[in-house]
Amino acid sequence: MRPRLADLSACFEGVIPSIIATAAADGMPNVSYLSHVIRIGDEHVALSNQFFAKTAANVRANPKVTLILVDGLTGDQYLLDVSFVRSVDAGYVFEKIARQLKATSAQLGMADVMRLKSADIFRVAAIEKVPAPINDPASSPDRQAVDLVVLSDTVSAIDRQVDPGGIIDSLLEGVRRIFGYEHALVLIREDVSGTLTTMGSIGYARSGLGSEISDSEGLIGTAARSGEAIKVNDMSRLRRFGEAIALNSDAAENSTRAIAFPDLPTANSQIAVPMVFRGAVLGVLFVESEARLAFREEDEAALLILATQAASALRASEREAAQTVPVPVPPLPATIAGRGVHVIHHRYDDSIFIDGTYIVKGIAGALLRLILEWHLNEGRNVFTNREMRLAAGPRLPEIKDNLETRLLLLRRRLEEKGAALRIVRVERGRLRLEAEGPITLKVAGE
Amino acid sequence: MRLDDRLMDFFQRPLMCIIASADRTGQPAAGRGVGFELLDDRETIDVIFSGWQWPRMEQSIRETGKFTATFVSPSDYVTFQLKGSATMRGTEASDIPHADHFIAAATAALCSLGVPPHMIASWLTVRDARVVRLSVREVYVQTPGPLAGMLTDVVSP
Structure with a gap:
């Protein structure tokens, strides 16, 4: 049976260069390597027009x-025998190739050299497999297809979660269960600055919770900006993409107020999948693997289904929490016994230190200060999302759609750092402050 | 065209080779070379390929007599393309050691760059060896960069 384009998915990853042979009008052939071939449906391919002038001229003279x-x-x-159809320098196909070219030429350390000017579309007339001297089944591990039943179970599990923590954990657990990938992150995007913050992870020596990256670079940034999944499938000869911050200790965290991005130095494959709700990118699911070509087309499609479900659940969770109506709260218990808990809030970056340990900064830090001020001034320890929105909304417009995820980050960082105070979610849209002793709050920079 | 000393040095390195011809309808044939021998006149090169893997190549060369071979050094992407007229010549016993040497050097170079050996073995076979004799008319620099596509006699010192 003759191969179809759909059978050749591992040829379109840019791992091993393709070869293009053309002939001039006088019949003189030309042959060169080609960085990217992209499949378009069942009958067409697109080539990145990075090739040399002679190839381009030949294609125009002899299709x-x-x-x-x-x-x-x-x-x-x-x-493949193919014939030239047309050239494109804008539109969906062009953008897709430009993104892939950027990702894979970054793999080769040539991101600045390779700039896509146009892409050429070719119709495929014939495909023929070249005989190979060896046919070693062990060399081509036959991975199983994505199990749709398990995928469906995971989609349902995500849908049943009511708070962002459960949604993100279910998503990550699904990534592990369906595909066997051991290293994954969920990052949530902030609308105003575009910064992406790690809200959950699996498999890394350090969780990286709270680590931030800009949406202007790397696979994760590209996925966030474009709303399209992007992957690299062979990093064996390359440096890792540039988001990783070279920090590896609590001392560094305390001095820089930056949390190290989770790191898998032995990764060979990476994929960033946008979490899209009604056209808006709420975050990115990032998965990496030590295997080459770990992400097939069908894996990408299944990851996109999970990420889309998670985005929908996160947005619903925010809306439901915002509608919770405050009810009378029980009074604060008598004076909390135990040692004092010393909290410092720095106004210029809203960073929070508890007993000398850096916890968080930005919106999550500002929210903790608000909670602590209510606690100290009004003597209560239960708070609702709704009152937080009312109080902080004017100063922090960013929380309109992601207060729940900011509170999740705050809760998880407090737990991870073993802080002497915790934020506990008591029910939808309501949380309680728990401390191991009387709290003091010092605001620095006023 | 006579190959200069710089090119003669280049051909001492571990190389990969891709080749093409075109039939009389203008349909290109593409394949891989698995060995070569530079003749003493420095204007002629014999290129070995597998007739088993690339059956269209011989047919196209016999139809049009036009042929090109691009050689690349895998470690640094330095690349040259040779073009000219070509004829098929009979395979001789001495061709096989040339191919074996080429394949061994290319395999070692690619392995050192992390390419799995089972993949390289799929590309480089001397089965049903064929030899094309190319009279070199033009040599182009194809190394990615500002000189790509230029004739070597334009860019040589």
């Missing part, structure tokens, strides 16, 4: 072209 594509996992080679 008949022969390609050799190479499976990045097995090494199998395919001969």
Whole structure:
């Protein structure tokens, strides 16, 4: 049976260079390597027009072209007879190739060299598998297809969660259970600055909760800005992408107020999948693996289903929490016994230190200060999201759609750092402050 | 065109080779070279390929007599393309050691760059060896960068 384009998915990862042969009007052939071939449906491919002037001129003079594509996992080679259709320099196909080119040329350390000017679309007339001298089944591990039943169970599990922590944990657990990927992060995007903050992770030596990256660079930033998944599938010869902050100790965290991004130095494959709700990117699911070509087309599609479900659940959770009506709260218990809990809030970046340990900054830090002031001034320890929105909304417009996730970050950082105070979610839209002793709050920079 | 000393040095390195011809309808044939021998006149090169893997190559060369071979050094991407007229010549016993040497050097170079050996073995076979004799008319720099696509006699000192 002749291969179809859909059977060649591992040829389109940019792992092993493709080869393009053309011929001039006088019949003189030309042959060169080609960085990117992208499949478009069942009958067309697009080539990044990075190739040399002679190839471009030949294609215009003689539309008949022969390609050799190479499976990045097995090494199998395919001969494709294709014919030039048209060139594009804008639109969906062009943008897709430009993103992929950026990601994979960053793999080669040539991000600044490779800039896509246009992409050429070719119709595929024939595909032929090139015979190979060896056919070692062990060299081409036959991974199982995505289990749709488990995928469906995971979608339901995400849907049943009512708070962001449960949604993010269910998403990460699904990534592990469905695909067997061991390293994954969920980052939530802030509308105003575009900063993405790690809200959950699995598999890393350090969780990286609260670590931040800009949406202007790297795979994660590209996925956040474009709303499209992007991946690299062979990083064996490359440096890791640039988000990782070279920090590895609590002391560094205290001095820089920056949390280290989780790091898997041995990663060979990475994928960033946007979490989209009604066209808006709420965050990014990032998965990495030590295996080459860990992310097939169907894996990407299944990850996108999970990420979309999680985005929908997160947005619903925010809306439901915002509607919770405050009810009378029980009075604060008599004086809390125990040692004092010393909290310092720095106004210039809203960073919070508890007993000398850096906890969090930004919106989550400002929210904790608000909670502590209510606690100290009004003597209560139960608070609602709704009153927080009313009190902090004018100063912090960013919390309009992601107060719940900011509170999740605050809760998780307090737990992770073993702080002497905690924020406990008592029910939807309501939380309680618990402390191991009387709290003092010092505001620095006033 | 006579190959200069710089090119002669280049051909001492571990290399990969991709080749092409075109049939009389203008349809290109593409494949991989698995060995070569530079002749003493420094204007002719014999390129070995697998007739088993690339059956269209021989047919196209016989139809049009036009051929090109691009050689790349995998460790630094330095690349040259040779073009000219070509004829098929009979395979001789001495061709096989040339191919074996080429394949061994290329395999070692690619392995050192992290390419799995089972993949390289799919690309480099001397099965049903064929030899094309190319009279070099033009040599182009194809190394990615500002000189890419230029004739070597334009960019040589």
